[in-house]
Amino acid sequence: MSTAHVGHEAALGHDAHGDGHDHAAHPPHLRHHFDNSGQQESAAKLGMWIFLATELLMFSGLFLAYFVVRSNYPEMVLEAHERLDKILGAINTVVLIFSSLTMALAVRASQTNQRVQARWYLLVTILCAMTFMVVKYMEYSAKIEHGTLPGRFYAEHVQDLAAGVEGTLDRWYGGYQLFFGIYFAMTGLHGIHVLVGIGLIIWIMWKNEKGAYSSEYYTPVENVGLYWHLVDLIWIFLFPLLYLVK
Amino acid sequence: MTTTTLEEQIHGGHGAHPEEVDYLRAKRGIWSWMTTVDHKRIGVMYMVGTLLGFLVAGVLALIFRADLMTPDSELGRELYNKLFTLHGAIMVFIFIIPAIPAALGNFFLPLMLGTKDVAFPRLNLMSFYVWVLGLIVLLAAIIAGNLDTGWTFYTPYSIKSNADGSGNIAPLVLATTGAFILGFSSILTGVNFIVTVHKMRAPGMTWNRMPLFVWASYATAVIQVLATPVLAITLLLLMLENVFQIGIFNPAWGGDPVLFQHFFWFYSHPAVYIMILPAFGIISETISVHSKKHIFGYKAIALSSVAIAIISFLVWGHHMFVSGQSEFAAALFSFLTFAVAVPTAIKVFSWVATLYKGVITWNASMLYTLTFLFTFTIGGLTGIFLGALSVDIHFHDSYFVVAHFHYVMMGGTVIALLAGIHHWFPKMFGKMYNEGHARIGVILVFIGFNMTFFTQFMLGSQGMPRRYAEYDPVFQPYHVISSIGSFILGAGLLWTLVYLVMALKNGKKAPANPWGAASLEWATQSPPIEHNFHETPHVDTDPYNYPEIDRTAAKAHH
């Protein structure tokens, strides 16, 4: 069996000495510990999918917390969720799904060597993401103004002009702070992911401008795309659960 | 089949390569270490870091063991609470979780797979720095902040107050941030290992030719990736509960304290398998190599690692039998817990069967391996007591639990780590230690360990609760024996540290394959060159091939 191995070094077309090998034969994006682009790309994509798995499990804890609150205080959740703005929620849903579309098209553009198209698709994605954050900011400011805040910060301002009464509800009145606790936790963590996404897409766009990607190598675009779709995916569940559910 | 050396098998009869500069000397200076992406150097850095953590936490244990020699507490309750919190948190989060995967795993996974590095070397370095950051934050919080919650941060105690009752939430928030950061480090290692195993194997390295240490590390990585994110969100919710009082865990604010335990143990029970599975991997290597015999039941051991990883997610409720959890859930969790015993027993039987008719070398690594079989089996069997719902009601929060998990974590993981360090030390540092010195260490550790913790089974079954600074004088004889045992154990471990450091300086030069092992890491020189192998190895045999002794294996290759 020992003879079977002679000459494999030649067959592999490289040797294991990182310092000694011929760099000219390698594409610039290929890191030295990989044998070829296919291996590097499939490793990066598997890594990304596993990372997405960790993201899903992390958010699953928040979803579980939501369902526990809901199951313990079903009526409270129904009453409290009426305080959210369904219209703004729906707008953000459309914006985010549209950004997912443009992101997917950006990946496709890189895949087909259309660098300029990729630039515009990425730009639209960033603008959508920023729109999402602006709407989120409007929603959060309204919550702060009305005092519909989590836990001990809950102090909802209510008034009845007809009865001439106005005042502040504390958290022992309706238990609504429990809903807003979970609302801010879920949308807050999601919002952080959107911000990280904006940063990542800007980075991808900058590299794209520098001509780093082509049909031969666009793994980073693809992976950032996967991340961005996950952000969209989570919002697809957050929207009905927080804003709409009866 | 001719008997060729491993070196010849791998390099196709070229004969040995001339010695080349190894990874330790390839680049010089502290900066080259701090910026290295070499998995071997990162492994060594992790090893130094985790062992320092072990040393510190071990000394803390010796301090409160000394205090426990008398029923009164010299330290006082508050300091005692702080010390065991620090001991537990360092041992769990800083030492034992990364000790084997991030140190030995990092070093040997790529070598065993025949590749140049892990899939994401820069992520690997990042995980190390994230780990350093996490440990700084965690330690600062516990030391400066009077944290006394134990490593579990149970609500509502962790929310209500800290030791001085000031209601200052900063220490808890800081400590959970620290654990949160350490979790990220663990996830990064896990992602790296899974991808490395899937994508980086050498030609011919099929799944069924991977060393069992790799299988175990793979199963561990799966748990790290699936469980750790839930810890992250748990700690995040705990922080929110503290800062905003969102009412999720604290009953006073409308929450459910048992829910915290569900969240916590969904991570932390699988996490005990993050601690023990790599130890199983080490034992599978050492027991085969040092008895020069093909591992018994290769596939059974490999797949039982995966089975343990999956079942570990189904049993977390056995930590909560007295928490007020539903009796139905408790009964279900108790039943599922017994299921873990099956794949674990498959492993133990396979290891014992491997010894049968082997050529056993009584060196330090083998002695630690045999110690493992002894102590881990006791730890595992007492786990059945605790997994049984009715018995656990009696034993819960007693020294029986303390003894059980020290038999598993110390008698299992740490003893296996010692077996692994003695097994791979020549490969890692290119030096041989003194075998006679090492055997003295084994004997001290074995006697000390069993004295310390076996007495605690008796203490626990008689009703001595855990985490108490003061106790009823009737327990004193047991505590004295336990404390003396702990000093012997401490002496044994310190002795081990001394002769290993001496060996680094004055040890004899290690050959490439001092034990005559058959897995790939022994095919390269000791210590390995920076890129591991001169040529990408081609694999056409399994890593437990000892044809001169094991006739069954030889037959299979004709």
Place this chain on the structure above:
Amino acid sequence: MSADAKVYIKGRAADAHEAHHHVMPISTYLKVFGALMVLTVLTVVVSYLDLGPLALGVAMLVAVIKAAAVIGYFMHLKFDTRFHTFVFLSTLLFVAIFFTLTFFDLKTRDMMNQTWDSHAYARDAGLDQKPALRDTRPLTAEEIEHLKTHGHH
């Protein structure tokens, strides 16, 4: 590296470009986007219907279909290595384990013991009695009374 060089991925001889470079036509993306919009409208509409206990199920079903469209097409999972699908589905399996076993406890907890009764807590705290409050509608007499005694004027 020569074009015909034999390369190894996952321990086996393999094509250098193992990953598939599957390109979908733009029209497919647009169709998927259209479907997602329709489903979004459906979710909103359903939320205004009185479906009772079915509402949550329907909303989640629609969300799952939307998610499947995003994963399958935008994330290319349908055309990707099947192992990535396996990774994704097994993640969901572990999420399911987390949810099921936790809820198994929560839902059966009051059957035998009474150590902590969330419904009793809600009753005692008065969380289950208060009517819906919105700052746009007239307050009930009860609410006005509450505000007069507890609210900060």
